[in-house]
Amino acid sequence: MTGIELYTAPTPNGWKISVALEELGLPYTVRPVNLIAGDQRKPEFLKLNPNGRIPVIVDHDNGGLVLFESGAILIYLAEKTGRLLPKDPAERFYAIQWLMFQMAGVGPMMGQANVFFRYLPEKIPVAIQRYQNECRRLFEVLDVRLGQAQWLAGREYSIADIANWCWVRTYKWSGVSIDGLTHLRRWLDAMKARPACQKGITIPVKLPEIGAGTHDDEAFAKAAQALVQR
Known part of the structure; x- marks a missing residue:
């Protein structure tokens, strides 16, 4: 094979x-x-x-x-x-940095938001609020970065964009708003347009x-x- x-x-x-x-x-x-x-x-x-x-x-x-x-x-x-992965050394490590941001932050926090907001039969408001608020905070961090550069690593599209997009695109399922995050929304639309x-x-x-x-x-x-x- x-x-x-x-x-x-x-x-x-x-x-x-x-x-x-x-x-x-x-x-x-x-x-x-x-x-x-x-x-x-x-x-x-x-x-x-x-x-x-x-x-x-x-x-x-x-x-x-x-x-x-x-x-x-x-x-x-x-x-x-x-x-x-960019060839430029700095942008290469920016890509890895933002990949780790997704792995350590966005994924786990959205996963927990999903569990408490969607799946548990007993609703625990303090847990739902805690994880949704943290997701929103992480989205705001992404929004700041995407206001500085077209892609998370800088000038080049990378695995960091793929990793973060696959999670962030499901923000509605986690019950998290992206209202006011114009740079994040621009990036989401650009990612969604890619075949x-x-x-x-x-x-x-x-x-x-x-x-x-x-x-x-x-x-x-x-x-x-x-x-x-x-």
């Missing part, structure tokens, strides 16, 4: 890798992981990632190299192709767009669950 196998599910962390692969034009085979059925806890998957999380890649063009953790995979793919971003978020299945038209959040939740189970 040649090319890359991508073990993934329709989540922001999974989308990071499918978007990057689409941007880079690398051949890949999708291996859907049914999170609801518990595929991520099966022995065959745990051999690939003992932490039992998606995404995972297997690069058959590099001796069957197995990698997990979306940030590590993004750096690997960028270095493999010489793209999506690779449009395609990447349909892997492994296409979900309804959050907040689009007559869409309601309950329908999104049901669709997401049904599609993951396929």
Whole structure:
């Protein structure tokens, strides 16, 4: 077998890798992981990632190299192709810096906001407010940066933009407003217009767009669950 196998599910962390692969034009085979059925806890998957999380890649063009953790995979793919990481030393580390910002801040805080705002049957207002407020604060940090430069690393589009966009684009699901964040909104629109971003978020299945038209959040939740189970 040649090319890359991508073990993934329709989540922001999974989308990071499918978007990057689409941007880079690398051949890949999708291996859907049914999170609801518990595929991520099966022995065959745990051999690939003992932490039992998606995404995972297997690069058959590099001796069957197995990698997990979306940030590590993004750096690997960028270095493999010489793209999506700036050549300028300062901007390269700006890209890595903003990638780490997403990994350590945006993803975990939005994930917790989702749990308390959407999924727990018992609503705990203080927890909901705490995580939504922190998400908004992080969005404001991004807005400041994007008021200084077109892309998070500076002049060049990079893996930092991919990683942050895949999470921030779901702000409505977390119940967080981006009102007044004009630079962040400009960037969100620019990202959404990219063909690779449009395609990447349909892997492994296409979900309804959050907040689009007559869409309601309950329908999104049901669709997401049904599609993951396929």
